[in-house]
Every structure is written in structure tokens, then in C-alpha cells.
Amino acid sequence: MSVAEYLPRIESALNQFADAMWSTPLVVLLVGGGLFFAIYSRLQPYFYLGHSVAVLRGRYDDPSAPGQVSHSQALSTALAGTMGLGNISGVAIAIAAGGPGAIFWMWVTAVIGVATKFYTASLAVMFRGKDSLGETQGGPMYVIREALPKGFLPLAYLFCLAGMIGTLPVFQANQLIQLLRDAVAIPSGWASADSHLGFDFIASSCVALLTVVVIIGRIQRIGRLTVRLVPAMVTIYLLFTAFVLFQYIEQIPAMFALIVTDAFTGQAAAGGALGTVIMIGVRRGAFSNEAGIGTESMAHGAAKTEEPIREGVVAMIGPVVDTLVVCTCTALIILLTGVWQDPDAGAGVTMTAAAIESVFPSGGIYLLILMVALLSFSTIVTYWFYGAKCLGFLIGAERQHYYTPCYIFLIVLGAVVSLDVVNGLLVGVYAIMAIPTMISSFMLAPKVNAAARHYFKRLREGQFD
DSSP states (O other): OOOHHHHHHHHHHHHHHHHHHSHHHHHIIIIHHHHHHHHHTGGGGGGGHHHHHHHTTTTTTTTTTSSSSSSHHHHHHHHHSSGGGGHHHHHHHHHEEEEEHHHHHHHHHHHHHHHHHHHHHHHHHHHEETTTTHHHHHHHHHHHHSOGGGGGHHHHHHHHHHEEEEETSSSHHHHHHHHIIIIIIHTTTTTTSOOOOHHHHHHHHHHHHHHHHEEEEEEEHHHHHHHHHHHOOOHHHHHHHHHHHHHHHHHHHHHHHHHHHHHOOOOSSSGGGGHHHHHHHHHHHHEEEEEETTTHHHHTTTBBBBBBBHHHHHTTTIIIIIIIIHHHHHHHHHHTTTTOOOSSSOOOOOHHHHHHHHEOOOOOHHHHHHHHHHHHHHHHHHHHHHHHHHHHHHOOOGGGGGHHHHHHHHHHTTTSHHHHHHHHHHHHHHHHHHHHHHHHHHHHHHHHHHHHHHHHHHHHHHTTT
């Protein structure tokens, strides 16, 4: 049997794996866990979102504090990892598979994800550890090693093994090259629908080369890059979306009503199953903002601070910007233009591109290409940092450079891999990563609450002024 004949079986097996991992128990773990954190904290962190803005503006920065990057660079790096193609392609996938109601459940994951991020990021700083080279590191694996009994250490290894796979660049590369191929290469005659391997290889090789240029500077260079890219990307996308929304301003209330009503009826989902809508929305929401997954904790754990709660407050902004703002913008563009009901609109980034072209038939697609390129590239360089740190934990930081050539090769390979294979593998592995992260966060939540009470008391008393 040829590879082409095996491919459908592989796709089916990986999609079954993803569905099995994202079954009811994991949804309860993430959504129920986030709700637990919100209630257990008595919603107190939600009242300090304003404080997080002051922290991001550098008011509390201490260059001599342990860590590698500033608060703003840590958040930008975390957002660069979460605010990738999931915000453009992932939203389209959610709507195509689960209907408009899936967006509502993405919102739910974001709202309760604020509390989850507060706990996981606080723990990432509170229980930082030293790698084999003596450098301070943060993340769920170090939280487990430093704060839990040794019997829980296998959870740290599980997280790292899943993290090395879950942060591979194949999804980002796949969707970026697909958009470039459909919007630029084929219309220009550089490739065709049936013959595009040469273009895919050249384009993905260029992306790989640019990635090497950035990652040789490690987290410091990644932080400097993302702290410039992320705010610019969000601003451009919001301005772009505002123009689209203005064209359909009278229909916006009806679209929000459709999202909410469909969330509880599931009539737009395949088979009309409400459970399907919830599963798809939660799955894509977790894939988008990563609350409870744990990868972004590695970025927040690198922040220059001696106050764990301060970084926890900063991390809360992530789901707000990523899912409640950017993902909602994408969803409204797709729903307002009606392309989600067009069977010929395609899936993933192709559907989003069709929506953009319906409003901007001449130049809109090129703006989308720019956004996708920036989003996917920032995610690719951030994911390298996550994967390398996971490998460093497993075999030693002095050997983590072995991860780089494999990672770069997969950028090229990802451009020609089936999206179904990529999506099933990454979504399934993301679920595995959540298990060690959430278990350790539940066990250590009392320590976060105690630290939060102390920190917020000092803040109210003006001890940080």
C-alpha cells in the first residue's frame, strides 16, 4: 500500500485521537477547573486588570530581578504563542465544524481562562527552578519538580514530551503557505492547484531561514521581537475589522444574538448536537488562548520579577486580547459576510480569506496575508522556545540545541502536510499538556491564594509606590 493510500487512515486515526482526548473529562478539567479557580479566588484577580496595565507600562520593572525578560516582553511572547493562526484559521474551523454557537463557548473559555492564567503564571514564577546550566527557568515542569513530591515528577516529563510535539510549527507553516499559494502563487502562475511543491518548498525555506535569524538570540531576542510585533498586529487587525464592521453595522446585533442562541441549540452544527458545539468551542478556545495548557507559563516564568502575583496579573490579559477581542473580530467578519454558509468557501484560513475578499475584493487579501505572516511567524519563533525548553528539561539544557535543526526541518515539511493530520495531532497533544498543568495548579492553588492576599494588601497600602 502506498503512502497516499495510508494517509486517510493516518488522518482518521489522529482525528479520533484528538476527539478522544477532548472528551467530556478534559472539558470538565479545563472549564470546570477555570470556574473553580474563579470561585476559589473569590473573583479577586478580576478586579486588578487595571493594575496589570500599570505593570505592563513598566511602572514596577526591576532590571536586577531574576528572570530574562520584562513583564511586557513576557506577555508579548506568551501572546505571540497563543495569538497565531488559531485566531484566523482556528475560528473559521470552529464555525465550519460547530456553527456560530462555537464562538460563545470560546468566550466562556476566555472568561474563566483569566482565572486559570492567573494561577498558572503565578506558579510559574513562584516555583522557578534551575536548569542543568544553572539558568533560572519557569513552566509547569519546574513547578511540578520544585513544589510537588517526587512521585509527581512523571507529570513533568509528560508535559515536556507533549510540549515538544504540541509546539511543533507544522500547523502554522501549513496555513501560511496555503494562503500564500492560494492568494499569490496560483493567481500569478508560480504554482497550480495540482503542482505547487516547488513553491511550497521555496516559501517555507524562507520562513525557516528567518526563524533561525531570530531564535539564535534565544528568549531575549524573541521578547524584543514580540513586544514590537504583537501590539502592532493587534492594532492593525482591530482597525481592519472596524472597517468591515462598519459596512455591516446594522447586522451586528443579530450576529451576536445568533452566536448566543446557536450556542444552546446547536442547530448549525453537524447533526445539530449541542454537545458537539460545546466541544468544538472549548477545544478551539483552549487552542487559542492556552489557558490551562501550560505552554505560556514558560514565557511568564521568564519575567524579571520577584513578585509571582504580579506576573499572574499580567497573564490575565492574554485571554482577553487573544480570544475576547481578536477571535471575536475574526468570527464577526466570517459571520457578517455569510461565507460560513457557503459550501465552496473552504475551511481554515481559506474561509477567512473568502470573507475578506468579499469586502475588499482588490487589496484585502494582501492585508490578510500580512497579518497571517506576522501571526504565524511570531508563533513559530515562540514555539521554538517552548519546545527547546521542554527538551532541555528532559535531557539537559546543554543539549537542547538538538531541537533546533529538527524544528527548522518541520517548518518546511509542515507546508506540504495535510491540514487534517496536523490539526488532529496538535489538538490531541494539547489536551495531554493540560493534565499536568491543571493537576499541579489545583494542588498548589492555596499557595497562590495566600501570596495573592499578601500582595494585594501591600498594593492597597501603597507599599509599591
